[in-house]
Amino acid sequence: MxxxxxxxxxxxxxxxxxxxxxxxxxxxxxxxxxxxEIYQTTDWGNLMVIDGxxxxxxxxxxxxxxxxxxxxxxxxxNPKRVVVIGGGDCGTLREVLRHVEVESAVQVEIDExxxxxxxxxxxxxCEANDDPRAQLLFDDGIKYMADCTAESIDVVIVDSTDxxxxxxxxxxxxxxxSCRRALRAGGILVQQSESPIAHLExxxxxxxxxxxxxxGAVLTLPFPQPCYPTGWWSxxxxxxxxxxxxxxxxxxxxxxxxxxxxxxxxxxxxxFMRAPLGG
Numbered sequence: 001m002x003x004x005x006x007x008x009x010x011x012x013x014x015x016x017x018x019x020x021x022x023x024x025x026x027x028x029x030x031x032x033x034x035x036x037e038i039y040q041t042t043d044w045g046n047l048m049v050i051d052g053x054x055x056x057x058x059x060x061x062x063x064x065x066x067x068x069x070x071x072x073x074x075x076x077x078n079p080k081r082v083v084v085i086g087g088g089d090c091g092t093l094r095e096v097l098r099h100v101e102v103e104s105a106v107q108v109e110i111d112e113x114x115x116x117x118x119x120x121x122x123x124x125x126c127e128a129n130d131d132p133r134a135q136l137l138f139d140d141g142i143k144y145m146a147d148c149t150a151e152s153i154d155v156v157i158v159d160s161t162d163x164x165x166x167x168x169x170x171x172x173x174x175x176x177x178s179c180r181r182a183l184r185a186g187g188i189l190v191q192q193s194e195s196p197i198a199h200l201e202x203x204x205x206x207x208x209x210x211x212x213x214x215x216g217a218v219l220t221l222p223f224p225q226p227c228y229p230t231g232w233w234s235x236x237x238x239x240x241x242x243x244x245x246x247x248x249x250x251x252x253x254x255x256x257x258x259x260x261x262x263x264x265x266x267x268x269x270x271x272f273m274r275a276p277l278g279g
Contacts, residue, residue, distance in 0.1 A: 007039055007047060009054050011229035014198040018054065018229060020044050026121060033111045038121045044227070046121045048089065050114070056089055057227045058122060064192075065091035065125075066258040067223045067266070068235050072155050072188045073099050074263065075237070075247040079154040080104070083182075085141035087159035088114030091125040096157070097133060098253045104133050112138040142175055148182035156183065157190045171206060176213035176238070183240045189215065193236040196222050196273055198229055203236065204276050210238040219244045220277060221266040223257075 008019035020041045027038040037049040045058020056064070069092050073079050080103045082096050088109035096105045109115055115136065119126045128134055137144070145156070156179045160171075171191070179189045189210070193203050203220055210218045215238035225233035237244055245267055249260035269277065 062256040069095040089118040094128040097128040145178040173209040173212040216242040
């Protein structure tokens with residue numbers, strides 16, 4: 001029997017921690033951007049850790065990837081062109097490309113090693129990488145959005161790490177203004193927005209910055225996420241328009257979490273979020 005250990009992430013801001021029992025470390029390296037580790041766990045599949053923070057497990061990542069993609073894509077009337085900023089594990093890209101109306105999906109990940117390690121240790125997340133509609137770019141997402149042609153994109157999904165290090169510049173009004181400029185009328189921006197329990201002040205700041213950038217409607221959707229601090233996570237959607245509550249209940253492909261009822265429920269704001277977020 002292999003010696004069993006635990007990988008534990010302490011989250012000082014919430015006075016909590018989360019851990020997974022591991023059988024062995026599969027990989028560790030330090031890139032020019034961050035430190036990446038991969039572990040084999042006893043119960044949760046493979047585990048990816050970046051700079052000491054848990055990014056995903058093989059067992060529960062579908063919650064995050066489905067909620068980062070499907071609510072926005074079903075809210076948009078006809079999402080043909082999608083850009084994913086970050087998302088190096090390729091799970092969000094895979095979910096985006098389940099939508100047959102999507103004609104192109106560009107993933108802009110700053111650290112190519114995240115994607116190459118995902119291909120090796122999370123191949124199920126990379127099933128759409130060879131889709132002819134997919135384009136993988138390894139570049140600075142902030143610069144990419146700043147250089148985008150105006151009104152050329154339907155949905156931008158910011159699938160980033162926490163707002164420190166390489167991702168810090170993805171959480172401000174200047175970046176959101178670049179996204180808004182690149183979006184067509186009715187276009188939608190999605191930002192991963194951390195835990196509503198532990199990071200409500202950050203979510204308030206995201207709302208304020210999106211509105212400062214000129215978005216007419218902003219809404220945070222909470223969802224469960226066992227591998228992240230507090231077990232609860234969120235995405236925040238902003239629209240170049242004034243409605244985020246109407247969506248197409250027309251799913252024709254298999255999912256493991258998302259459905260129309262889940263989408264409708266996620267639009268309801270918990271009481272502790274209503275006043276701070278203006279709901």
